[in-house]
Amino acid sequence: xxxxxxxxxxxxxxxxxxxxxxxxxxxxxxxxxxxxxxxxxxxxxxxxxxxxxxxxxxxxxxxxxxxxxxxxxxxxxxxxxxxxxxxxxxxxxxxxxxxxxxxxxxxxxxxxxxxxxxxxxxxxxxxxxxxxxxxxxxxxxxxxxxxxxxxxxxxxxxxxxxxxxxxxxxxxxxxxxxxxxxxxxxxxxxxxxxxxxxxxxxxxxxxxxxxxxxxxxxxxxxxxxxxxxxxxxxxxxxxxxxxxxxxxxxxxxxxxxxxxxxxxxxxxxxxxxxxxxxxxxxxx
Amino acid sequence: xxxxxxxxxxxxxxxxxxxxxxxxxxxxxxxxxxxxxxxxxxxxxxxxxxxxxxxxxxxxxxxxxxxxxxxxxxxxxxxxxxxxxxxxxxxxxxxxxxxxxxxxxxxxxxxxxxxxxxxxxxxxxxxxxxxxxxxxxxxxxxxxxxxxxxxxxxxxxxxxxxxxxxxxxxxxxxxxxxxxxxxxxxxxxxxxxxxxxxxxxxxxxxxxxxxxxxxxxxxxxxxxxxxxxxxxxxxxxxxxxxxxxxxxxxxxxxxxxxxxxxxxxxxxxxxxxxxxxxxxxxxx
Numbered sequence: 001x002x003x004x005x006x007x008x009x010x011x012x013x014x015x016x017x018x019x020x021x022x023x024x025x026x027x028x029x030x031x032x033x034x035x036x037x038x039x040x041x042x043x044x045x046x047x048x049x050x051x052x053x054x055x056x057x058x059x060x061x062x063x064x065x066x067x068x069x070x071x072x073x074x075x076x077x078x079x080x081x082x083x084x085x086x087x088x089x090x091x092x093x094x095x096x097x098x099x100x101x102x103x104x105x106x107x108x109x110x111x112x113x114x115x116x117x118x119x120x121x122x123x124x125x126x127x128x129x130x131x132x133x134x135x136x137x138x139x140x141x142x143x144x145x146x147x148x149x150x151x152x153x154x155x156x157x158x159x160x161x162x163x164x165x166x167x168x169x170x171x172x173x174x175x176x177x178x179x180x181x182x183x184x185x186x187x188x189x190x191x192x193x194x195x196x197x198x199x200x201x202x203x204x205x206x207x208x209x210x211x212x213x214x215x216x217x218x219x220x221x222x223x224x225x226x227x228x229x230x231x232x233x234x235x236x237x238x239x240x241x242x243x244x245x246x247x248x249x250x251x252x253x254x255x256x257x258x259x260x261x262x263x264x265x266x267x268x269x270x271x272x273x274x275x276x277x278x279x280x281x282x283x284x
Numbered sequence: 285x286x287x288x289x290x291x292x293x294x295x296x297x298x299x300x301x302x303x304x305x306x307x308x309x310x311x312x313x314x315x316x317x318x319x320x321x322x323x324x325x326x327x328x329x330x331x332x333x334x335x336x337x338x339x340x341x342x343x344x345x346x347x348x349x350x351x352x353x354x355x356x357x358x359x360x361x362x363x364x365x366x367x368x369x370x371x372x373x374x375x376x377x378x379x380x381x382x383x384x385x386x387x388x389x390x391x392x393x394x395x396x397x398x399x400x401x402x403x404x405x406x407x408x409x410x411x412x413x414x415x416x417x418x419x420x421x422x423x424x425x426x427x428x429x430x431x432x433x434x435x436x437x438x439x440x441x442x443x444x445x446x447x448x449x450x451x452x453x454x455x456x457x458x459x460x461x462x463x464x465x466x467x468x469x470x471x472x473x474x475x476x477x478x479x480x481x482x483x484x485x486x487x488x489x490x491x492x493x494x495x496x497x498x499x500x501x502x503x504x505x506x507x508x509x510x511x512x513x514x515x516x517x518x519x520x521x522x523x524x525x526x527x528x529x530x531x532x533x534x535x536x537x538x539x540x541x542x543x544x545x546x547x548x549x550x551x552x553x554x555x556x557x558x559x560x561x562x563x564x565x566x567x568x
Contacts, residue, residue, distance in 0.1 A: 122496070142496065184484055185493060185501045191540060192476050192504075194559040199536045200468055201562030209469060210566035212406070212426065217469045219503040221563045228556030235544050235552050246541045250534070252483045256475060257530045260519050268519050272512030275478040278485030279505045282494030 015133025
């Protein structure tokens with residue numbers, strides 16, 4: 001309970017991690033690290049962290065654990081920036097939505113993965129920034145860790161114990177397994193939603209289209225209001241798995257379209273029944 | 285306020301229409317019409333209607349207004365069944381999700397559209413049946429009427445005034461205009477959701493896929509739990525408009541997939557920004 005922890009990127013994700021550890025009685029110092037002095041001052045003022053550093057090397061110096069809670073697009077640069085400040089036993093973990101690209105970046109920046117524990121907390125709110133952070137964000141939510149074959153067992157266990165203190169349910173998956181699973185269940189649905197809203201917005205009378213929007217459509221618009229920069233970075237970081245998911249989905253959509261075109265009543269009914277049965281079975 | 289009204293199909297939609305009119309002080313008799321004697325008895329017992337008839341001709345005889353609140357797949361047969369019982373001034377309206385096919389069926393069964401007022405209340409719940417009916421279902425919800433060029437003005441005005449008594453906001457659109465609008469904002473999103481859930485359910489480890497389902501995916505599964513028979517009928521009734529919407533969407537999805545494949549960061553960012561801007565502008 002006495003680890004000194006650096007949190008690089010003190011926003012909703014990093015800030016909530018710090019607050020949850022403090023609420024759980026963590027006694028070690030928690031250092032906030034970020035380039036924006038004003039935002040770091042806010043994190044300190046709010047009592048989210050004990051100390052702040054705007055210099056990456058100074059921030060991680062002497063720390064037992066470093067959590068990278070920065071956007072996917074910043075991971076590579078941040079890993080390179082902290083590398084000179086890490087001690088030989090410092091455990092580095094991250095909170096990025098895609099794991100394969102972070103593992104590649106970590107191997108390049110750190111030279112080894114023995115002290116690197118890739119992680120992905122499946123949690124968030126519609127708000128961002130340290131002001132939105134709260135200690136209960138992770139309670140009951142899943143955190144997926146994807147330790148590599150090279151990762152030390154004790155490093156993975158330490159990161160597991162920290163996440164468990166936040167109230168999260170920690171599970172382990174392979175790196176590729178994680179990225180394929182998230183491509184299917186999160187990244188693809190977001191692509192479909194962004195695509196639909198974008199398509200309808202180009203209608204000659206978009207205002208009318210949205211005005212009449214029925215229930216099914218409103219669910220789509222909500223997830224299409226997510227941060228565009230974050231989603232661009234997720235797309236680029238998880239290109240391979242996302243492409244596979246998009247192509248498989250397109251094949252399914254083509255089959256459904258053919259059934260509509262051919263007025264294939266049985267085919268459509270079977271398709272809808274399969275979907276409803278799966279939904280009721282797994283999400284009931 | 286003294287019209288005698290027949291409601292053919294006394295489920296959630298028809299039953300709530302009856303209850304709302306009664307709550308608004310409608311004084312004329314409300315007759316429930318349906319072939320299932322047991323369900324009709326339930327509607328009578330619950331006080332949703334004043335009288336029930338299992339014979340279509342007897343049910344609509346002497347009525348000023350007939351509301352068809354049956355599944356899309358039953359419209360053609362029901363129109364043919366009631367036709368012999370209609371008086372020359374009886375106004376017939378419906379509550380189907382697709383308007384072009386009902387107009388065709390009405391023209392064939394009734395020989396004329398002068399007393400036919402196509403309608404579509406955009407309302408519903410996850411429950412169905414007369415036991416789920418309640419007087420407030422339509423309060424503040426949109427009801428779209430699509431009177432044809434042949435429809436009498438007084439017939440359309442009478443149906444408008446009845447829906448307004450339920451608390452609904454009545455608007456008028458052209459028949460094709462309605463079907464294209466609903467294809468884009470309701471039917472297409474449901475197809476995308478059914479398609480996604482069906483595709484993921486075929487995964488070798490579907491249980492795991494659903495277990496890890498993140499926020500974006502849960503919204504999809506909810507709308508994929510809708511009634512398969514109803515959606516098969518909507519697909520078949522609105523084939524033309526739905527096919528156009530599916531094909532336009534596929535073109536968009538292909539463009540997005542190409543951007544992912546080519547790692548086109550700017551293209552993806554612009555696409556996501558357009559979608560978010562439209563969402564925030566129209567649905568904020």
